[in-house]
Amino acid sequence: MTTTADVVRLRPPMNRVSPRALWYWAARAAVLWIVLLVPQVIWWFADGDGARTPHLIVGVVWLVLAAVHMAVMPQWRYRVHRWEATETAVYTQSGWLNQERRIAPISRVQTVDSERGPIEQLFKLTSVTVTTASAAGPIKIDGLAAKDADQLVADLTVRVGETTGDAT
Structure with a gap:
């Protein structure tokens, strides 16, 4: 039997943010x-x-x-910032001077939010925030194309809704 711990491991995410970032x-x-x-x-x-x-x-x-x-x-920042959402986890990598790589198992996700500030709207970008029970705080993905962010939020909402149990 494969557990979440077997499938989810810290690794570089696959997707870059929008070039407009x-x-x-x-x-x-x-x-x-x-x-x-x-x-x-x-x-x-x-x-x-x-x-x-x-x-x-x-x-x-x-x-x-x-x-x-x-x-x-x-x-x-563009070379560093990456993100990915799989069936089992959300992966992010961000920063430029201080770089951070984070992972959140889908079973730990509590909320998924999107935000478009005035400057982001000008560039047709969106930030997605994935909140978990982690003491490290939420995972934030900045610089996504609005279309990609909307799709990510929709996909994560479905995945979180289908997840049973908690990875705690």
């Missing part, structure tokens, strides 16, 4: 860097007739860091 992550990073630009502009005007060299140095550092972050981070 690259633009979504870059846009979120751009918002962050624009927010960080505001204090610099205030400092520039509050300093009045002060020396401009410190402003230029900080501005150049800001520009280089922003450009590198917005160019590198989305590519890196």
Whole structure:
């Protein structure tokens, strides 16, 4: 007899997120860097007739860091972020500096939710959250095409409804 422990094991998930996630992550990073630009502009005007060299140095550092972050981070995340839902489990891999790989047996899934924030809607993306009884918290899959996310939620809802018992 095959048990869930025999079938479910930690492994890399098979599916990539949507390629539009690259633009979504870059846009979120751009918002962050624009927010960080505001204090610099205030400092520039509050300093009045002060020396401009410190402003230029900080501005150049800001520009280089922003450009590198917005160019590198989305590519890196896209290479790392993966997901998969099988008959027995949901697998995810996410992060860019801190990378995490998680698995949730279908028998442990309590809820499946989807969310589309304003920036995600602009890029036609959706996040899916799979909540389990795990102390590690829910599994979140960011950057899915809306169509793929809707299909995933529907499939998981059916699988969870068909599951009997609990893997505890």
